[in-house]
Amino acid sequence: MTDASYKSDLVTRANKLVIGNWKMNGSMESNHALLDGVLVGLEQAGCKAVVAVCSPFPYLAQVAGLxxxxxxxxxxxxxxAHGQGAYTGEVSAAMLSEFGCRWAIVGHSERRAMHQESAQLVADKAEAAATVGLTPVFCVGETLAEREADRVQSVIAAQLAPLFAKGDDLVARTVVAYEPVWAIGTGKTASPEQAQQVHGFIRAQLPASAKSIPLLYGGSVKPDNAATLFAMDDIDGGLIGGAALVAKDFVAIAAA
Structure with a gap:
């Protein structure tokens, strides 16, 4: 357990939450056009969801201004995971806070796979984010091989364990995003029932004080499947990849 003092606000599932993950995409010109389209579209749609975008680091100042x-x-x-020091190429939570960031994605499957990020490191990053007032968006998910081996629950439990070990207060200030690795950028999507089964498992593992945190689904969410996914009992919104780069699609998902 930790005695860290967290500054991030408690987040709840009272409203659907839709977060766009731009990944390594964008330009000054295209970002401006995209966000203009998103803002106009959300207003026209009368969207009630909580909406956010997570951009590459170099564009944070532009995004904040827009x-x-x-x-x-x-x-x-x-x-x-570090506050400051000799960590070339790293960006601290305090730096992000200076740009008005509200969210920090941690543990995306691409970073777990390509950068060999361990479950402990991901939990440490979540703690660092929450300590300065950011809300961690904590990603979990299984590969196709792990699903076919009937290891979905054990894999996700292992990914969550270091976060839970840091204490209920941190968990209550975290958003968990379930992203099956086999559905990210592949065009394949977990069926609403498959996604709900995993979300229900995650909800059951949460400490009592964190039962109401949002659980997001990510993995080829599109306008034509968003409403069905979001209608599931324990799916409180989405972490959106490719569709977040197209204003009309992102708005349609948020409006779903």
Whole structure:
């Protein structure tokens, strides 16, 4: 357990939450056009969901300038577990906070796989984010081989264990995003029933004080499947990849 003092607000599932993950995409020009389209579209749709975008680090100042004063918040796609020091290439949570970030994605499957991030490191990043007031978006998910081996629950439990070990207060300030690795960027999507089964498992593992945190689904969410996914009992919104780069699609998902 930890005695860290967390500054991030408690987040709840009272409203659907839709977060766009731009990954390594964008330009100054295209970002401006995308966010203009998103803001206009959300207003026209009368969207009631909580909406956010997570951009690459170099664009945070631009995104903050374009979104300041709007209902759309912004965040980063990663954060360092370290506060400061000789960590070349790393970006601290305090730095992100200076750009008005509300969110920090941690443990995305691409970082777990390509950067060999361990479950402990991901939990440490979540703690670093929450300590300065960011809300960690904590990603979990299984590969196709792990699903076929009937290891979904054991894999996700192992990914969550270091986060839970840090204490209920941190968990209550975290958003968990279930992203089956086999559905990310592949065009394949877990069926609503498959996704709900995993979300229900995650909800059951949460400590009592964190039962109401949002659980998001990610993995080829599109306008034509979003409503069905979001209608499941324990799916409280989505972490959206490719569709977040197309204003009309992202708006349609948020409006679903």
């Amino acid at each position: 979104l300041k004063g709007t209902a759309v918040s912004w965040g980063a796609q990663d954060v360092s």
